Amino acid sequence: MRYKATLSSVACFLITLLTSTLASANAVIAVPTQPQQAIITPSAPSIDAKSYILIDANSGKILAEKNADTHLAPASLTKLMSLYVISGALKNGTIHVDDKVRISTKAWQTGGSRMFVKAGDEVPVKDLMQGIIVASGNDATVAMAEYVAGTEEAFTSVMNTQAKNLGMNNSHFLDSTGLPNPNHYSTARDLATLSQAITQTYPEDYKLFSEKSFTYNNIHQSNRNRLLWHYQYADGLKTGHTDDAGYCMVASAMKDGTRLISVIMGAPSDQARTEDSIRLLTYGYRFFETHKLYNANTELTRARIWKGTSKETAFGVSNDFYATVPAGQFKNIQANIQLNQPLKAPITKGQTYGTLNIVLNGQVLASQPLIALANNTKGGALRSMADSLSYSYTKFFSHSTEKANNG
Secondary structure, eight states: OEEEOOHHHHHHHHHHHHHHHTTTTTOSSOOOSSOOOOOOOOOOOOOOSSEEEEEETTTOOEEEEESTTOOBOOGGGHHHHHHHHHHHHHHTTSSOTTOEEEOOHHHHHOOSSOOOOOTTOEEEHHHHHHHHHTSOOHHHHHHHHHHHHSSHHHHHHHHHHHHHHTTOTTOBOSSSSOOOOTTOBBOHHHHHHHHHHHHHHOHHHHGGGGOOEEEETTEEEEOSOTHHHHOTTEEEEEEEEETTTEEEEEEEEEETTEEEEEEEEEESSHHHHHHHHHHHHHHHHHHEEEEEEEOTTOOOEEEEOBTBSSSEEEEEOSSOEEEEEETTOGGGOEEEEEEESSOBSOBOTTOEEEEEEEEETTEEEEEEEEEESSOBOBOOHHHHHHHHHHHHHHHHHSOOOOOOOOO
């Protein structure tokens, strides 16, 4: 049997914790102080594309989707994975932004959109990254792939490994640029997952996505992401286009602390992908709100630990806990804490021993595992004997139906 907090104690717990932590947590939308009328949430706007998805970057909540798991050609959206790998190499010190990269003949000859580097040139990593993001340069992407991994083939292997690590199970990359190939594919959901990881893991590199133009070798190129001009909250990420893929876009925007990510694949035109991205983002901001409820590694509850060195152990969540709710519904959410019972030592810090659910109108909106915030080793023989007697006494005289864990 699982332990469930009573309704009144859960309500008090939620209200106390929210009022004490939300201010310091930079909540996206302030906790309502007066009753608000719930806003009716309409259906998502009609989008003329093969596939799309809209998510909240902090909570991961899906706000709208269509064919989000369909394998489609990603075109230059592939470069988001290339950039993710490059940012990882920068972060771990394998490469540095001021390193000079010698441009190979293969990189120089790569067709499609280009930064216009020349074979034999030595170009700083930071310039090549700008060329990948702003100019969508295939030549710059291949040059960086070779610099990071030796060959583009080896780099592509790293891309696929990283995709698996992120849970992008419906993606497969054959090159670093996204040139057409039937075995090179991704999905709207996977690309949203990747973009979420980029914004959260590499915020410094993410700033490059908001650059509207880039000049290299006296050649000036504008960012193909039209939202940077036409949607005031947009600050990334990437566009893509081939005859096979159609017009694609991954857009990200930040408004009042809330980051939304939209992915459109297979739109009929540049204008359509731009306008439909704005429609999706506007829909998300108008009809949903996201709140930070709990900080990571902060005590949310304590529980009795049988036969442990300490009688109690604190439990919390391993990641900051955000919940996305329909606009006007925040006042109606409830917290539901469930801990495995009985809890016997040893308890290991970081391991899962229950679940914290956020519930709205009887439906679970969001959940995270409850982890132990400290170790609790087995106590001595006297502690074990005393707790065995105490536990047996408690079970005998209580009305609980829980069964002892004799393991």
